[in-house]
Amino acid sequence: MKNLVLGIDIGGTNTVFGLVDKSGHIVYKEEISTFGQEPVINLLNRLKEKIDVFLKINSDLDLIGIGVGAPNGNYYTGVIQDPPNMSWGDVNIVSMLTEKFACHVKLTNDANAAALGEKKYGRAKNMNDFVTITLGTGLGSGIFTGGVVLYGHDSTAGELGHLSIDQNGRDCNCGLKGCLEMYVSANGIKQTVLNFQNKYPDDLFLSSLDPNYIDGKLIDMAVDSGTESAKRIYEYTGEKLGFGLAQAASILCPEAYIFYGGFSQAGERLLRPTRIAFEKYLMHNLRGNIEIIQSGLPQGQAGILGAASIIDNF
Amino acid sequence: MKNLVLGIDIGGTNTVFGLVDKSGHIVYKEEISTFGQEPVINLLNRLKEKIDVFLKINSDLDLIGIGVGAPNGNYYTGVIQDPPNMSWGDVNIVSMLTEKFACHVKLTNDANAAALGEKKYGRAKNMNDFVTITLGTGLGSGIFTGGVVLYGHDSTAGELGHLSIDQNGRDCNCGLKGCLEMYVSANGIKQTVLNFQNKYPDDLFLSSLDPNYIDGKLIDMAVDSGTESAKRIYEYTGEKLGFGLAQAASILCPEAYIFYGGFSQAGERLLRPTRIAFEKYLMHNLRGNIEIIQSGLPQGQAGILGAASIIDNF
Numbered sequence: 001m002k003n004l005v006l007g008i009d010i011g012g013t014n015t016v017f018g019l020v021d022k023s024g025h026i027v028y029k030e031e032i033s034t035f036g037q038e039p040v041i042n043l044l045n046r047l048k049e050k051i052d053v054f055l056k057i058n059s060d061l062d063l064i065g066i067g068v069g070a071p072n073g074n075y076y077t078g079v080i081q082d083p084p085n086m087s088w089g090d091v092n093i094v095s096m097l098t099e100k101f102a103c104h105v106k107l108t109n110d111a112n113a114a115a116l117g118e119k120k121y122g123r124a125k126n127m128n129d130f131v132t133i134t135l136g137t138g139l140g141s142g143i144f145t146g147g148v149v150l151y152g153h154d155s156t157a158g159e160l161g162h163l164s165i166d167q168n169g170r171d172c173n174c175g176l177k178g179c180l181e182m183y184v185s186a187n188g189i190k191q192t193v194l195n196f197q198n199k200y201p202d203d204l205f206l207s208s209l210d211p212n213y214i215d216g217k218l219i220d221m222a223v224d225s226g227t228e229s230a231k232r233i234y235e236y237t238g239e240k241l242g243f244g245l246a247q248a249a250s251i252l253c254p255e256a257y258i259f260y261g262g263f264s265q266a267g268e269r270l271l272r273p274t275r276i277a278f279e280k281y282l283m284h285n286l287r288g289n290i291e292i293i294q295s296g297l298p299q300g301q302a303g304i305l306g307a308a309s310i311i312d313n314f
Numbered sequence: 315m316k317n318l319v320l321g322i323d324i325g326g327t328n329t330v331f332g333l334v335d336k337s338g339h340i341v342y343k344e345e346i347s348t349f350g351q352e353p354v355i356n357l358l359n360r361l362k363e364k365i366d367v368f369l370k371i372n373s374d375l376d377l378i379g380i381g382v383g384a385p386n387g388n389y390y391t392g393v394i395q396d397p398p399n400m401s402w403g404d405v406n407i408v409s410m411l412t413e414k415f416a417c418h419v420k421l422t423n424d425a426n427a428a429a430l431g432e433k434k435y436g437r438a439k440n441m442n443d444f445v446t447i448t449l450g451t452g453l454g455s456g457i458f459t460g461g462v463v464l465y466g467h468d469s470t471a472g473e474l475g476h477l478s479i480d481q482n483g484r485d486c487n488c489g490l491k492g493c494l495e496m497y498v499s500a501n502g503i504k505q506t507v508l509n510f511q512n513k514y515p516d517d518l519f520l521s522s523l524d525p526n527y528i529d530g531k532l533i534d535m536a537v538d539s540g541t542e543s544a545k546r547i548y549e550y551t552g553e554k555l556g557f558g559l560a561q562a563a564s565i566l567c568p569e570a571y572i573f574y575g576g577f578s579q580a581g582e583r584l585l586r587p588t589r590i591a592f593e594k595y596l597m598h599n600l601r602g603n604i605e606i607i608q609s610g611l612p613q614g615q616a617g618i619l620g621a622a623s624i625i626d627n628f
Contacts, residue, residue: 129467143565145464145471152459152567153443154603159564162597166481167557174597243481250473251457251565253466283476283488289468
């Protein structure tokens, strides 16, 4: 028998899951709609059916554990706590899955799952202190210190997206002001584009952007063809990101910041201005010592590998 | 024989050291001048002489280890790295003391030593995630996460004093702007008093203060007798401190912030406005869950107990 772990990455729209072997190879992978407005059992039933069919055909495979990454997933309690964009309230997904699959189940939040995946399979294999940053609709972060995930007192640590970089800055959905994710994320860049459109009404490229649907690839292409106003979007974003990362570095002193998610595809277009600002705002004894790099995990597999990584000793 | 650990707390002006037994009782304590402009061996020779005399008289006592807390003390390398206000450069104090005393020696920075002492002997005995803040000339911090000190990649983590709370704020000695310690420390309050003196030139209490020698007790007494401008100093300081602690909480989610050092003697006069600001700037899911309290260690013993705590299994 070959032992496998099921990694489940629950997102607001879709849930991706896959069976992972010891070497990090995904032997089976599926993506289904989360249907967050339906009861969670609906999702779990559909998922169980898919896994059962696959394991029936492949009788040499044995499921020994399940790792779940989900927004607001609490590592200590096994409860997904009132996740945004879903009507689930508090759901003890660990006990539900344990009952359904009769194996070891563990939960963490999606950002910590990304950090665990990077540690086990990605660019942080030899690092004990690093931070993964997921750039999507918002900005998520997972933190390793001293070789373990930093969970904090109640498993809610590591919310770099809600580090305020300006006490009087942009209003955040969380009720605070100046949160980093209001500058560095799809939502943040949308706001920046709106501001730039007001400031430079005659700019052709800026006028061509629909702030209600920011497509990172459009900005990337414009940067590559030398459009100054497109570069300025990433310079502004990188300046804010670099300042925020420098503040977190004064507390955590990591070896690297590692970037994931849709907007991290901008790559060096965003990371170069980020590094310049980061070094400028960093304490002098830390300068030149902290890397800012992209994830080493294949896009689309990071969520599964991260969730699967929660299962220890595998 | 009764086993003892020597705790040494090296400060810019004075060095305090003491022999500590297993229960945290200090059986012998001394304070000598550091003489930071002399070679470090001068300090170590004077210290060794005192300890030798004491141990000779008390032949039932056995020195089994030495813990040192010092500014810029590097836990990993055993080197005090170019400490401020001393002309030592880089000093490998661990190897020097090991040679001198022929026992197990460990080093950490003074702020981490405070955190270790609070964990072993103070109010953090049952906490795994907490931050100690030392308010003196500057603002130092020691961080526990998951039951261990957060050292970061190269032992320089936990510099909450250099978290910038305002990108365009007060110039800090470190070359950055808006560092928390430029608002919350003796140096910070000095600047605040100067600003307030300019803003309210007719205020009798403010005029009576000498900004070059800020005495916390004078401000405390004025607050206790109802002087509004004295209260305003702590309200302003607490507002800045509360904002900074809220930012660190979004990353660390500690159970408590624990205050030490000269200016922490202000106690509730400073901590009450700090709590109000802290709760205001905190993510809503953390509100009401993080304590802001004073150290449980006796003033004057914290440094020795903290340094002694570095020696494990004692």
